[in-house]
Amino acid sequence: MKLAVLSGKGGTGKTLVSVNLAAVAKESVYVDCDVEEPNGHLFFKPTDVKTKKVVNKIPVVDEDLCLGCRKCVDFCKFNALAAIVDKLLVFDDICHACGGCIMLCPSNALSEKDKVIGVINSGVSEAVKVISGVLNTGEVSGVPIIKALLKKIADEKRLTVIDCPPGSACVVMESIRDADYCILVAEPTVFGLSNLILVHELVKIFNKPYGVVINKGMEGENLIDTYCLENKIKVLSKIPFDCELGTLNSEGEIASKIEPYHSIFYALLQAVMKEVQDETIAYS
CATH class of the missing domain: 3.40.50.300 (P-loop containing nucleotide triphosphate hydrolases)
Structure with a gap:
């Protein structure tokens, strides 16, 4: 019980x-x-x-694969992603590790890393x-x-x-x-x-x-x-x-x-x- x-x-x-x-x-x-x-x-x-x-699973971007489409940025309601001059930035400290950005990425530019x-x-x-x-x-x-x-x-x-x-x-x-x-x-x-x-x-x-x-x-x-x-x-x-x-x-x-x-x-x-x-x- x-x-x-x-x-x-x-x-x-x-x-x-x-x-x-x-x-x-x-x-x-x-x-x-x-x-x-x-x-x-x-x-x-x-x-x-x-x-x-x-650990949390935090997204990591492969800049060579990133298309700059901003789909991941638009999806994230916690503002943990930002696209600046076609470069994708990930803010680990405010990421809620939902994994949605990785699922949405059309070019598989996002993968995961462990954060304690x-x-x-x-x-x-x-x-x-x-x-x-x-x-x-x-x-x-x-x-x-x-x-x-x-x-x-x-x-x-x-x-x-x-x-x-x-x-x-x-x-x-x-x-x-x-x-x-x-x-x-x-x-x-x-x-x-x-x-x-x-x-x-x-x-x-x-x-x-x-x-x-x-x-x-x-x-x-x-x-x-x-x-x-x-x-x-x-x-x-x-x-x-x-x-x-x-x-x-x-x-x-x-x-x-x-x-x-x-x-x-x-x-x-x-x-x-x-x-x-x-x-x-x-x-x-």
Whole structure:
């Protein structure tokens, strides 16, 4: 089973929830798809780390074959190609590696070369397999790395927790594509509600089952409670606003290794498992 953990912005507690869910599950896989700034490994401190490069296929022009027809330039919506005085220029940094220009070239003047855009690091932390994607600085999109990450876990039988990038952009869409259930993490503030609405709309578009975790919760009803009640969204857990929990998290410690946090995150895992089971029964 694959669980995707989302939040509408950074700093909401997405990685806190992801790391601790994987930890309490014990036999699990943690996948950090926040490739621009992965930090799950800081908690797990994996050993026996292996690194694999991720490459994009970038067009290369053979000037002797190029006809100067500009078909490739007109096709590219990212302006990664330009024809200047009958010379074709390729701007690697903004190329999205779609391959369309190569397919369109009538004279076969374009071929491909490999460009390293980042890496995937794989290691172990006790019984948790830890996989992180890292996008090179300045690269235009982390989607190819996320695709490589998800391909790596495609046949995984253990519980897999996918720590998604913050927000609701293309990288998040790619991260939840194969998820069985989505966990939306939100803070009980006006800003937190605004960002919850964004990811809520996203998971509905993808027709994914989902529930909400309220992080930094306090006593009494709040904006997130009200929104979930009005929209019939299951509140899976309320993680308390707690100084000790904040300290453990800021120091890169896995909070669920001690009480009362183990009980909180174990109960969350059980709640998610029940929701997935109920969804399965409903659609069977």
